[in-house]
Amino acid sequence: xxxxxxxxxxxxxxxxxxxQLGYSETARCxxxxxxxxxSHPDALLLVAVDNTDKVLGFVSAHFILQLGLAGDVCRISYxxxxxxxxxxxxxxCGSSKTRLRSHRSPLSH
Numbered sequence: 001x002x003x004x005x006x007x008x009x010x011x012x013x014x015x016x017x018x019x020q021l022g023y024s025e026t027a028r029c030x031x032x033x034x035x036x037x038x039s040h041p042d043a044l045l046l047v048a049v050d051n052t053d054k055v056l057g058f059v060s061a062h063f064i065l066q067l068g069l070a071g072d073v074c075r076i077s078y079x080x081x082x083x084x085x086x087x088x089x090x091x092x093c094g095s096s097k098t099r100l101r102s103h104r105s106p107l108s109h
Contacts, residue, residue, distance in 0.1 A: 014030055
């Protein structure tokens with residue numbers, strides 16, 4: 001398993017994963033929403049993939065500038081693992097935590 005940045009080509013898989021969470025209306029707008037998320041400087045989409053680059057899960061996060069803190073605050077807005085890949089350790093993957101911690105918003109510089 002590997003963690004990589006989400007891509008626009010992942011839209012149909014992300015939509016299917018969101019449907020597993022009960023968001024049945026997302027397929028119509030997922031590609032547009034992904035385009036906005038991927039291009040947003042204060043947002044991050046990471047996907048967990050297997051050795052064939054099949055998306056097994058994703059996390060989307062937003063970074064919020066805080067006046068009273070030295071760094072940004074990270075808000076995880078969605079975290080989903082395919083129901084057939086759950087309990088396989090994807091959520092404990094250290095590289096995704098490292099990527100979230102190392103993300104720097106252009107606003108914080």
